[in-house]
Amino acid sequence: EIVLTQSPGTLSLSPGERATLSCRASQTVSSNYLAWYQQNPGQAPRLLIYGASSRATGIPDRFSGSGSGTDFTLSINRLEPEDFAVYYCQQYGSSPRTFGQGTKLEIK
Amino acid sequence: EVLLVESGGGLVQPGGSLRLSCVASGFSFSSYAMNWVRQAPGKGLEWVSYTSSGSGTIYYADSVKGRFTISRDNAKNSLYLQMNSLRAEDTALYYCARGVFGGASDYWGQGTLVTVSS
Numbered sequence: 001e002i003v004l005t006q007s008p009g010t011l012s013l014s015p016g017e018r019a020t021l022s023c024r025a026s027q028t029v030s031s032n033y034l035a036w037y038q039q040n041p042g043q044a045p046r047l048l049i050y051g052a053s054s055r056a057t058g059i060p061d062r063f064s065g066s067g068s069g070t071d072f073t074l075s076i077n078r079l080e081p082e083d084f085a086v087y088y089c090q091q092y093g094s095s096p097r098t099f100g101q102g103t104k105l106e107i108k
Numbered sequence: 109e110v111l112l113v114e115s116g117g118g119l120v121q122p123g124g125s126l127r128l129s130c131v132a133s134g135f136s137f138s139s140y141a142m143n144w145v146r147q148a149p150g151k152g153l154e155w156v157s158y159t160s161s162g163s164g165t166i167y168y169a170d171s172v173k174g175r176f177t178i179s180r181d182n183a184k185n186s187l188y189l190q191m192n193s194l195r196a197e198d199t200a201l202y203y204c205a206r207g208v209f210g211g212a213s214d215y216w217g218q219g220t221l222v223t224v225s226s
Contacts, residue, residue: 001170035212037153044216045145045153050209057214088153092211095167097143099153 002027002091004100012108019076021103023089028069030093036065036074039102040085048087049074081107110134110215112204117220124194128220130187130204135215138162138182141207144189146200147219156202157189158211172198194224 003026013019023034032052037045047056049065052072062077076083084107089100116128130142144156157178158167166178177190187204201221205213 031210033210033212037213039153044203044218045213046216047212047214050212050214054209086152090153090155090212095158096169097155097158097167097211099145099155102152 001096002029002094002098004089004091004098006087006089006100006103008103009101010104010106012106013079014108015079015081017079019074019079019083019105021074021076021087021105023067023072023074023100025070025072025091029072029091032068033091033093034065034067034072035090035092036063037088037090038083038085039088045088076105079105110206112206112215112217114202114204114217114220117202117222119223119225120194121226122195122224124224125190125192126194126222128189128191128202128204128222130189130217132185132187132204132206135206137185141211142178142180142187143205143207143211143213144178144187145203145205145213145216146198146222147203148197148200151200154200158207159187191222194222196224198222199224 007022034052036049039045053065111133175193201219203219206215208214
């Protein structure tokens, strides 16, 4: 099983700043099948990034994904108030298809 | 509009069974893989199971293997999760989600709550 470790656990930033979230895998993620999701309280997750770097439909270009192999990053430029949420990475290159434990992005 | 609506959750005793359903609309259900993902109260996301569009490929999390069974009826645009031998640690909000791009989940339902307690 591939274990995904997200860091930091909590990130405190102000609107307008840039956020950098990390996801490290215990083994190589096959085909860079790594996704990022955003979840707001009481809501279902929303797909942001798939294939490590491709933005899902309707996702603003402030969101970008990068990385390969075992190290992946989600960057959010010019933070908007609605961006403060919990973010999860997930690998779907091999089964079981694991999630990271999440990073909470909070307003400073 | 893509819509996924889960049902079938509820309160069940340890060792009991439940069958969750997810009805899809707004897209060609038979062309897409599907996932079940759960979230325990106040916790993170946990992937549960995956089925390909034609049910030829099925995967399970180790935590549910041998107890849960995923299935689908493409004629009814429906996805199911049969859950047997339920444990307290299965208590969670269960989401169904459409699988795309090899297995990422692009559309999610609002979830159905399963509570396992005596």
